Amino acid sequence: MGEKHSKRTLKEIANATKNRRELIAARLSRRELIKMGLVAGTGMLLPIKGLSARWADPNHRIPLHQSVSPPLVPFQEPLNTAMNGGMPIKAKETPNPNPSLAPVSFNPNPPTIAPNTAAGEGRTRNHQYPFDFANTDFYKISQQAGFVNFHPDLDPQYIWGFDGIAPGPTIVAQYGRRILMRNSNNLPGGPPPGGFGLNSVTSHLHNGHTPSESDGHPCDFYGTGQFYDHHYPNVLAGFASTHAPNGDPNETLGTLWFHDHRLDFTSQNVYKGLAAFYILFGPQDTGNENTGFHLPTFPDYDVPLMLADRLIDPDTGQLFFDFSSFDGILGDKFLVNGKVQPFFDVKARRYRFRILNSGPSRFYNLFLTNPNNLNQQIPFYIISSDGNLLPNPLLKTSVVISVAERNDIIIDFKALKDMGISTLYLENRMEQDDGRGPDDDDPLPAGQGNYLLKFNIGETVTDNSVNPATNPSFYALPTITGPTAVPRITRNFRFERKNGMWAVNGKFVGVCSDPPRFKVQKNSVEKWIIQNNSGGWEHPIHIHFEEFRMLKRNGVAIPNNSFEFGRKDVARLGRNQTIELFFRFRDFEGKYPIHCHNVVHEDHAMMVLWEIDQNGDNKTQP
């Protein structure tokens, strides 16, 4: 595979980029350029060759030393997957012959309930969930520097990754099996090559029903040479409250990820590579298409896709991070699973893709594009919202994914092959010129966006997975009406800009030793109203620990044909919008945050640290 390009073609591409840059300097939007026909001639080449995005200059800065990534020819390398080893699945530590003991590889410091400070553990609080080593899978993961290849025409990129790779290895978890992950910080001291990143880390398991001490709280950071034992119970919400002892099956999670969450430095550390998938299977969502919900088999036909946009400094040839931006940062290189615009040779059958927008600030509006028939509407099924399967698949032709949101989709390549399609692109048609949020949700015309991934449809093979067209049922949604769904309290949160920083209810995140801004009573129901009075920016809001149901957006109930009707952990808060969220906070106590997941906003104080305890408080405007 791979297309060879002559020097002349490459030069044309470079020239086209230069021309385009000059047009952009005149502050014309891409849509305006299209309208004016300016993208026709040489510019038409751009979306096809993957050069259509640019580094936005949100502050209308003087265009000195403008960093625009070097031109790259797309679709040169295969997608990294578990099957080809590019996205390896993390192997467990060999169990101890005595199943009640931790693996021998943990000696001389087997996991302890209290923090093992003497041995160099950075944890500060006891594990709330009891150990049961016979039912635990053990992992050792090392955060360290490494080199990875984004593209054959780029130098190997210096990154910080879990096990020294980016994305990190995928953790595959099972309900009913606990995980003890020893997470060591082996990042180097001294100045970080690339000029960004702090070697002080805390790994958040994004959307786990995880006790606070293992959640990866922004203040639970630890330094180089230390480790942290994360104990993931992999239990269903309600196991110690509403649905004891096994939890509510309708709270089952599937597509999780873990990423650095270091207070003030999350954007830098995740940009540097500290992110990985955590896939959770159970009795229904089994990872085997012959059982349970019959969803496509993992990892053959169930493929996580981590989207990321990055800038490459044309002078150093390395990742560039613009620390001077307070609005959000955009890259002009689109990575899927750590490769710039890869291709994926798929079989003609159904696949499940777990799409994650790993940030830092870009929103995507994803379509499937047939390059030979741009007008063709190509359907797919959305089966999940964030980590949560929807009650039923939704037939769509596009999906908008804000930062940290996930959507699992099913594409039937057999059906597409039968329609005569052999090549297909996953295309981002969202127009976004700066880090504050997309211009609007009105998609760009087909072929004028950014091609993220190319599918080459191959031979037809056996497919025992469920056909989403038969409208299979997955999990029901937790009830939000009736006597068990009366909020103890309604709280209000205003996400806003304040003198160049980002605040919630007029306040900044503060320091870790501050008392929590508010307290939620354990095993209670709450309603949160989240407001954005600005017409200038959007905020993808993430709440740790419990899934919510979105009740309303701007006073209107969420329709059941939207994926936002399902359980979620990230809520897109658009311009001048108010959203209402419904929560049950169950089973564990301890501290958690609510924050904007545009990680640049997050690092610039748009976070509230709160706590679950026995009593809760009555702060309606924390």
Add this chain to the structure above:
Amino acid sequence: MSNINRRNFFSLLGAASTGLALSQTMPAQTATTMAGAAPRIDSNDDKIKKMIAASREKLRERFFPNVELTTHEGKKVRFYDDLIKDKIITLNFMYATCDGICPTITRNLAKVQQMFGDMVGRELFMYSITLKPTLDTPEVLYKHAQEMNVKPGWLFLTGKPEDIELIRRKQGFVDPDPELDKDKTNHIGNVRFGNEPMQTWAACPGLGKPELIVESLLWMDSGFKAKYLAQKEKMRTMEPARQQDHHQHDQKQMPESTAPGIRKGGRK
């Protein structure tokens, strides 16, 4: 790269009893799984050293124009060469007649200066650049610093309007709305902090807690942190002698007189 079939994969996920079958069908380290981490990178490797030098140069070029400024003490300085290079710094923008957010931010920074004591001007350098350079002459800034009871080691800076504008834009202290950006009474109240040799840069709200600035600065350099802790210890033992001085300081600058020292390990 060897692919694995589904049976192998599930045996991998499954109980230990299937481990034997696994080892018979696959090499110990397959393409699909990863047991250990990749080999570590040696920070002393020449390639890494070159990368560190290259990114340091890139940061200088991109964010720290070496323009000439004048301190409130009348000294000419170069922004990068004299104020940034090899230093741990805080940087914010203000102007002397500002009666909006500036006094609060300056008070917060005064608390930072107080917490670092004699380290300011030696280990830590604090800079406040005027947004109204034509009004804020060195003399005006000197008077302002006196009024705010600023101690040595914290410089107030003025210069050519276009040079200050260049620093401001390169540092990103710009409102995305051009109309709002022109309104200096509603300017950006952020405090940039960083460690130039460590290539570590971030920002925090100047209206937020000074403790956050202190703690963030400490995290960037363990040697610096050690000096701070020693300094704190020294200040604690000298407490009786300094009591009077502190008392006056608090009354003048911090009517709320909260100014707690940061707790040891307080961020954990």
